[in-house]
Amino acid sequence: MAESPELIIHHLRLSQSDRVIWLCEELGLPYQLQCYDRDPVTSFAPAAYRALHPVGTAPVIQDGSTVTLGETNAVFEYLLAKYDPQGQLSLPPTHPNYPDYVFWLHHTNGGIQPALNDLMFARMAALPADTPATQVMQGRLDRSLAAMEAQLARYPFIAGETFTAADCMLLFPLTTFRIFMPYSLEAYPHIVSYLGRIGERRALVVAMEKGDPGLKRPMGAEGAVADEEGPQKA
Template identity: 50%
Template structure:
């Protein structure tokens, strides 16, 4: 059975959700953020040199990095489900949006968070630049979701599992308004209606009401 080392309010929720969607047996080891720094506690840091979640154990294997874990579980335990292959008409879209989550969306939000924590004044050119980048990223997602129910097309996929954390839980750390993006908001409502997502969020972060609007 897979053991998921889950830090509260962290992207390791992706792995719990994936296992629920695929009906892959798992157990969760919960960790709580340091109340002063909001970073990982020593027990989680001891598992991996970067001290970040998610980390999984699968027998003797220990693996970090959420995208790598998602790929591993889908191929090793999920029969390839939720991953589009080259024969699928949405293959290129799947690849793009799967990697967009950690390659563009999450870093764009993170840069705004870091700049704000640095105490830059409103109107500072660096802060304006990172806000502009985040707005372009969200606008691109909005355009895509005006055309398709899910990021890779008409079918739900692991690209969606990789993406949703940044639009929901990450807003606990860097709030941003989704009112200008009605198609993203509709998309999050579709996600929130998925039984596997609801189960995953109850099990991973029972204290958290998912931020779906």
């Protein structure tokens, strides 16, 4: 595996960039970690972070002096293509579970996260649960979680018998995001068991402590509730 000591992960704390740290730890990839705290009043990324990339959102990586890349799926594909050529954390198109791998790698941010974001904003705006748009997003989330539950009833990992980058992708909506927008996984016992399994991975433990030291992520059925001072910390 090629090494890249010039790789920098710009991690916005309490954000989906935690997945990039975990991916690099799983790959054993050398990297520099630069962490940024959210604004204590608005919870937005600080100006220094937003200036890193034209989109202004997490995650952002830099690789050497020529590459600055944002967008979670793009960052994952870049790192896997360049630094995991043997496919340690991916499945080839010839693998029978390749459709599962590629679907969950992209559906997490393409389907689950947009639904969660809309539901969070609806909750912040105190919109009734029976608002048509809210019902649509809740239905999409429910169908995604049901599909995930069925998949994890068959396999130990989201793409099958093997741990892949698609599992890293699931981290944020199932854990960190539930600090901001608590929701229950009580109806999904296989997802809860899955969180217990991945929570024991050494690379995940190391990555989370590096990125957000002491943060209590919900890894069970219930989501954490942020108090008046912000998300819960140890």
